[in-house]
Amino acid sequence: MLQTGNRIKVSVLVAARNEENNIERCLESLNELNFPKENIEIIIGDDNSDDLTEELVARFIWDKPQFKCIKITKQLAGLKGKANVLAQLAHEATGEYFFYCDADIAVQPIWITQMLAHFRRETGVVIGVTRMKHVHLLADLLSMEWLFALTATRFFSLFKIPITGMGNNMAVTREAYFAIGGYEKIGFSIVEDYTLFMGIVKQGFDFQMAYKREVISISEPMNTFHELLRQRKRWMQGVMDSYWLTRLSLFVSSLIVPILLLISIWLPINPLSSIIQYYILITGISLTAVLMLRQFDLWKAALLFWFYMVSIGLIMLVNYYLPSKTIWKGREY
Template identity: 40%
Template sequence: MVFFALFFAFFFLTCSGLLVCALFRSQPHVSQARPRVSILVPARNEAHHIERCLQSLARLSYPPELLEILIGDDASTDDTAAVVQAFIADKPPFRLVRIGHPVGSARGKSNAIAQLCRQATADYFLLTDADMQLPPDWVQHMLGAAEAPAHGRPVGVVTGSTVAHGNLFGRLQGLDWLFGLSVIRVLSDGGLPVTAVGNNMLVTRAAYDSIGGYETLAFQITEDLQLFACIVQAGWGYRNLWHGHVLGISAPQPTVRCLLEQRKRWMRGTTRLPWYLSGLFGLYGVFYMVLFFPPWVAWPLTPLLYGAKVLLQTLYLWISLRQVGRHESLGVLLLYEFYLAGMSLLVLGYTLWPGHIRWKERRYAWAEV
């Protein structure tokens, strides 16, 4: 019993520490400089989502003459290219780029980004996905975070925040985005580099060139995690922002099957995450095993411990939502606990089940990514 008492003490101290750290965040900083920027949007089979993304980019408050918006059609088999061409016909900052054969060792999305970077002419690359919607002053705030050094080093990569929207299933996915990215933000603020998210990211040309670009890197399916790790290893600083001015809204996965495919790809990336993040998520998962297997814990304590965990989790989500200017009902915040437990089991089982990783109608073997 001493071991389990120590486990729960450590668990709740860790969760309380994360909650306290989440209360503190850096204030938004708007860049006063107005450099030219390249916004890069790799797209494959995104005909249903991409116009929403392009509309948000067209509403950016940054001077249009300083924007270069490159949309990379990565061999789409649907009407993605036609939708893009119709939208950008009278919009000079936008340009459609046809993604060609792989360059170097790049494949899939990393190849699309590599080719867009070769076409880009600015010194700042802002990356997003075709299913994202960005706020009007996104560019100024991302640039502002790159101006001053971070952790004693010039900033090479900046990550914004992301949630999802839609029906109840989509809102629960949004809380999942929020929970994970908020933990990453807390660790990053404490000087522990974790990762960046490729749907809402700034990379300086100098940092990107210093690692040779995607064409020189061994292929990985989680290309954003790889890019972040290589840039930090090359000596560049990083920032993870957490406020509404850099909040991207992602389209949720429409079905459980699609969500499992996405998470299986993400699970491949978790094998390369730093030990402190893997340890935190592992601790969270072990909590259920320790709590719900008597006689490890005396039954009268089980509801109390479980209730304390849900309370801390709900407070953490509520604070994180408020900081990015979002709101959610108490019922949905409480429902997230059951979504999290159920999806965690499904994702673990789906990942362990033999089979390829399917991503944008392409198949990858686990060993090659």
């Protein structure tokens, strides 16, 4: 049965700020969802954009009753940015399930049905899989970074160890969202997806991961190193607030080469041999992700990923500890 009482089945919530270059691609993919239109609503929250985002959305949805756009001009309960938008959209939503994707994401037509299949009676949140559009080597390495992290997340999820949520491909039940008081009770965080995920898990709800090709969403990649640094400044906030195992893995992966070199001073180990073994381990996991998710265009990126990982990890640590503001979507946090 697709409807429960007067409620529809699914509400898709999209926060958008200054997304004139991406929003139409996102809306096109949402319009192509293979799900009964009478049982889905798609609500876009325009976060007071100062570009053509609102105009483009209005033009696209005018003859599509399942879409709705709300202009967000006020702050709710001290919230800011994306968390503020999603908090207000949740009160507009009528679905039993809240699905989240970003404005620079394109979803697959079967996204909704495939994610719903992972919900059980006790499940509060389901995490999907995201990669970048295949446009250049940096994009492929970023895709590999996502798939590597999500493969690790999938592994730990088998033991019911929560690692993180993903605001660009995640679904929660209405019951779970309001059981924790929504974003108003969680409070502001620049990594709102992680705080929502952990809040639901800590409330006692089960979590599942939809680790399969059918739910993979495609994101627009960072195209410059400067853009990447700004994004990672924000992400590092989430890592430092996350599960201890996530923090430990970041420090180990970022500092593994100097750590091995230092250890070799006091212990009889061959640092070069250890580094080669570490490369084989990381590359093996990367290729496993490529094979399991059938993302075969990323095999070259999988072979190069170790070099990217040890480099970007160290850069992220240095960038995080530099005394500078986190800037995202034209706002300082």
